[in-house]
Amino acid sequence: MQKFINTKILPPIMKFVNTKAIVALKDxxxxxxxxxxxxxxFLLLASFPIPAVANWMNATGxxxxxxxxxxxxxGIVAIFAVVGIAYTWAKNEKIDALPAGxxxxxxxxxxxxxxxxxxxxxxxxxxxxxxPNLLTGYIDRTWLGGQGMIAAIIVGLLSGWxxxxxxxxxxxxKLPEQVPPAVANSFIALIPSAVLxxxxxxVYIFFEKVAHTTMxxxxxxxxxxxxxxxxDSFGGILLLTLLVPFFWFFGVHGSTLxxxxxxxxxxxxxxxxxxxxxxxxxxxxxxxxxxxxQGLFDQFSTVTGAxxxxxLVFFMCFMAKSTQLKSIGKLALVPGLFNxxxxxxxxxxxxxxxxxxxxxxxxxxxxxGSTYLLIKAGIxxxxxxxxxxxxxPPIISGFLIGGWKVAIWQAIILVISFFVYxxxxxxxxxxLYEKExxxxxxxxxx
Numbered sequence: 001m002q003k004f005i006n007t008k009i010l011p012p013i014m015k016f017v018n019t020k021a022i023v024a025l026k027d028x029x030x031x032x033x034x035x036x037x038x039x040x041x042f043l044l045l046a047s048f049p050i051p052a053v054a055n056w057m058n059a060t061g062x063x064x065x066x067x068x069x070x071x072x073x074x075g076i077v078a079i080f081a082v083v084g085i086a087y088t089w090a091k092n093e094k095i096d097a098l099p100a101g102x103x104x105x106x107x108x109x110x111x112x113x114x115x116x117x118x119x120x121x122x123x124x125x126x127x128x129x130x131x132p133n134l135l136t137g138y139i140d141r142t143w144l145g146g147q148g149m150i151a152a153i154i155v156g157l158l159s160g161w162x163x164x165x166x167x168x169x170x171x172x173x174k175l176p177e178q179v180p181p182a183v184a185n186s187f188i189a190l191i192p193s194a195v196l197x198x199x200x201x202x203v204y205i206f207f208e209k210v211a212h213t214t215m216x217x218x219x220x221x222x223x224x225x226x227x228x229x230x231x232d233s234f235g236g237i238l239l240l241t242l243l244v245p246f247f248w249f250f251g252v253h254g255s256t257l258x259x260x261x262x263x264x265x266x267x268x269x270x271x272x273x274x275x276x277x278x279x280x281x282x283x284x285x286x287x288x289x290x291x292x293x294q295g296l297f298d299q300f301s302t303v304t305g306a307x308x309x310x311x312l313v314f315f316m317c318f319m320a321k322s323t324q325l326k327s328i329g330k331l332a333l334v335p336g337l338f339n340x341x342x343x344x345x346x347x348x349x350x351x352x353x354x355x356x357x358x359x360x361x362x363x364x365x366x367x368x369g370s371t372y373l374l375i376k377a378g379i380x381x382x383x384x385x386x387x388x389x390x391x392x393p394p395i396i397s398g399f400l401i402g403g404w405k406v407a408i409w410q411a412i413i414l415v416i417s418f419f420v421y422x423x424x425x426x427x428x429x430x431x432l433y434e435k436e437x438x439x440x441x442x443x444x445x446x
Contacts, residue, residue, distance in 0.1 A: 026260030028085030039074020040386040042066045076144040082108045082152035089160025095167045099189035104159035107200035111215040112143050143216045146271025150224040151216040166192035231265050232292040241301040241364040248306045251351045269293040274385030283382035291375045295383045295401040300371045301364040303394045305341025308363045311418030315425045322432035338391045355428045359421045367413045
């Protein structure tokens with residue numbers, strides 16, 4: 001089985017994961033994380049879970065300021081995505097990357113058209129369909145957040161690829177060597193930027209005249225919404241949470257691999273939940289809330305590390321008899337509380353360890369799947385879309401993404417994970433202990 005996986009399954013998967021497009025997507029999206037984290041703080045402040053504090057901040061006008069910071073960070077995350085993806089593609093091609101990111105940003109703005117109702121000069125609400133010629137002078141934030149995420153990914157990938165192709169094939173304006181580098185680099189970007197800008201404008205005209213919509217809206221309706229629906233299901237979360245430990249078992253960083261591919265969709269779900277939470281102070285199905293979002297994946301499948309191994313670490317620290325498990329448990333306890341469990345994965349090890357593979361595979365889908373069902377049943381609230389730093393300890397992270405009920409459930413599921421790991425850990429500990437005792441007896445008899 002190991003040989004079959006290593007020779008037939010992993011090579012094509014790793015080849016796909018290491019393609020230019022997937023690397024640019026994965027690394028480019030990472031550039032948006034600081035703004036998502038910072039924006040999440042202001043989202044919590046703008047929709048504070050304690051009514052008395054929230055009312056006081058509304059009365060003093062502080063909520064307006066929190067919303068200003070949220071709208072300029074979390075609320076426009078699609079911009080960071082489109083710039084980051086094109087930038088990363090060009091950077092990986094060893095060319096000046098910033099112009100590629102800026103060109104992708106221009107293209108992303110070109111293919112959009114305002115769709116939100118706004119106030120005109122007479123203070124009355126009008127829509128884009130009522131007066132499209134009056135609504136071309138502003139940028140609609142509707143498509144700068146989660147709803148524009150897939151369009152941002154497509155524009156970022158295509159812009160990064162085309163821009164890099166022009167530069168690598170030297171289809172640029174080359175100035176004499178005496179010209180300062182800053183000036184020369186700006187002229188290098190001129191031709192590819194002009195071609196891409198004109199190309200995205202033609203795309204905009206095509207969708208406007210033929211499809212009577214925009215590329216961004218068309219992508220959202222025909223691609224992004226179905227993808228979000230597929231992931232936002234019981235089967236979707238089970239599949240994602242099974243794949244992470246599956247790849248880790250063979251020594252491949254499953255969290256990065258699965259997260260890099262599914263992350264944009266899960267983030268889009270989270271952004272829509274965050275927008276609902278900001279508007280209403282809560283998230284539910286009636287307002288279009290999603291159950292399977294980045295927070296569910298992070299805090300109920302990889303919390304305390306891939307496989308949710310903190311229960312196993314607790315056993316090793318306080319209940320194991322073998323010296324090997326005790327030593328590794330002491331080293332892994334504190335990192336595990338901050339969601340770092342490489343000492344367990346490779347030191348125990350869990351990688352290629354058939355005894356511990358069963359609970360390692362069981363716990364994440366059990367945790368995330370049961371959480372999905374509890375949210376679906378209305379026992380737990382929908383998660384608010386806040387994305388916390390990945391090193392945030394459990395229970396604290398549960399409170400931040402969903403409130404006290406989610407925090408309590410996160411604590412319960414970690415206790416459950418301990419009992420799932422317990423019989424397998426005891427069996428492995430017994431085997432190691434007997435081996436250690438045999439070695440000691442052999443050394444003492446010499």
